Amino acid sequence: MRIYADTSVFGGYFDPEFAVPTRRLFEMFERGEARLVLSTITIEELATAPTHVRELPDTLPPQHIEKIGRPPEAAALAALYLQESVMRPSMAVDALHIATAVVARVDMLVSWNFRDFVNPQKIRGYNAVNLRLGYPAIDIRSPLKVMPHGN
DSSP, X not given: OEEEEOHHHHHHTTOTTTHHHHHHHHHHHHHTSSEEEEEHHHHHHHTXXXXXXXXXXXXXXXXXXXXXXXXXXXXXXXXXXXXXXXXXXXXXXXXXXXXXXXXXXXXXXXXXXXTTTSOHHHHHHHHHHHHHTTOOOOOEEOGGGTSGGXX
């Protein structure tokens, strides 16, 4: 399973409220039960994070990480999310995260952002745009919902 993690997941690893499910997700990456899809966007955002958060991807086996760039078609898709008011204009980078994951055809995007990512109404909006343009629907969940039975 290829899982795109947005920046909130890396911070969640060290946040007492989110640590347990986030660490379980990272254990899946460590064991190779899932592959972390790490985008240039996430890497750029992590550059301003505290050192322990920024270096978290480096603790994973490199063979369980898939680094992806910023595909040009993702920018156009993100612009449509904004144009169609699926996302607020101030959330352009978050729209680009979602569009990048869609264009990369990941199995799942994982985030702790419930307002703009893990939000059923917004997910329906992203997927309406995606399907209309011939992209697959995107499955967006919190790390808590990645584990079997929510454990």
